[in-house]
Amino acid sequence: MSATGPRTGGTPVVDRRRRRTLSDEPTPTFFTSALDGAPRWVAGILSALQAALLSFLVLTLPAVAAYVATSADPSNSGVGWFRSVGVGSSLWLLGHGVPAHVGPVVVSLVPLGVTLLALFVCYASARRSGLATWSAYAAGVGTYTLVTILLALVTGAAGADLVRAFAGGAVVSALGLGAGLLARPEAPALRALTRPLWSRCPAPVRAGATGAVLASALLVLLAALVTALWIVAGRATISDVVGGLGLDLVGGVVLAVAELAYLPNLVVWALAWLTGAGFAVGEGTHFAPDDVVGGALPAVPMLGALPSADVVGPATSLVPLVLVVVGTLVGLDVHRRLVPRHWWDSALACVAAALGTAVAVTLLVTLASGGIGPDRLADIGAQGGVVGLLAGAGVLVGSLLVALPGDALLRAELGRGLRAMVRRGAS
Helix, strand or coil: CECCECEECCEECCCHHHHCCHHHCCCCCCCCCCCCCCCCHHHHHHHHHHHHHHHHHHHHHHHHHHHHHHCCCHHHCCCCHHHHHHHHHHHHHHCCCCCEEECCEEECCCCHHHHHHHHHHHHHHHHHHCCCCHHHHHHHHHHHHHHHHHHHHHCCCCCHHHHHHHHHHHHHHHHHHHHHHHCCCCCCCHHHHCHHHHCCCCHHHHHHHHHHHHHHHHHHHHHHHHHHHHHHHCHHHHHHHHHHHCCCHHHHHHHHHHHHHHHHHHHHHHHHHHHCCCEEECCCCEEECCEEECCCCCCCHHHHHCCCHHHCCHHHHCCCHHHHHHHHHHHHHHHHHCCCCCCCHHHHHHHHHHHHHHHHHHHHHHHCCECCCCHHHHCEECCHHHHHHHHHHHHHHHHHHHHCCCCHHHHHHHHHHHHHHHHHHHC
16 A cells, blocks of 8 residues: 555556645635735725725715706805715715714714615625734734724714724724624634634533524514515505605605614614513604604605504504513523533523513614604603613523423422422421
């Protein structure tokens, strides 16, 4: 038997599986020839610049198109084309958490659709042209964050707005570029990369963290279904609002882009509605399963999908029980994943799942809340802390109802406690 493989008719047969070299490893297909021999962090800079530019153009081009289409209007004679670019820039920054200043009006309601767009473009750019190295990742995050800060400076931001630009750019790029680099063929698996962290966590905490991810995903999915039902039920009102605006083709496209930018916010508001806490669209309004207090709303077609007072009834008052149902699914997942070593392990996993869900929902609701104007329009959305606590409480109750009865160690511990109580009572 030769070292090169078995012989057939005196001729050695080379085992090609043993001759895999570094040249066989997948290589990036974008910017490869231009960056031949360049440091790996250069790929991170280019992928970040590509992501920032593409997401910026997606928002700016509709505004420029609207300017070009209306440039012949005498009422727009004093408006320069750079104003339309400024509108797209403000919307892009608003998606990264930087408030937009329109004269004396401050718009702080983050369009989560823009945030999701930026995350996706970062992901696609890093997966396409990045390199899965720490130097490329750090360079990409730093470059994207710097672009966000520079654009904020150009638009006149200062003080706290620059801090928000730094935080928003860093978070969006860290998540988007990181996910894209992990999707590359040469990247390690996320589980292997995070093993030093999660391997140090107790097993109940790990099971609870997985349950929190499951609960958060299910709640967002249910909220999306509720939003779809609202849109279908309010399609007549939405059509009336659109008809009353009298938009042309370009105006309709711009309005559609703006509506899509804030559609994820409506989904998060539906999540607040599912918890029973409800949400507000202006001071003095309240939309909840057991109570609807409407008011004068802006002429925005999306707001025509909000639930009316006619839908409130005994059945809608039971909507928060959906949280308990989600909790039961989490309890089943905890029971399947966890092998208890102590009688309290299952309870600890359920508590960890509830806390993780509360934190995730609190962050989502807080991001989806803000203001779009002065006075009563400065209060839009819901209280993130209240909604998060209600979501966590519902998940905790449901998971405990399922996970604890199936825990043999807990049943044995309860049996010993009951027998001890009986003996003390008999003595």
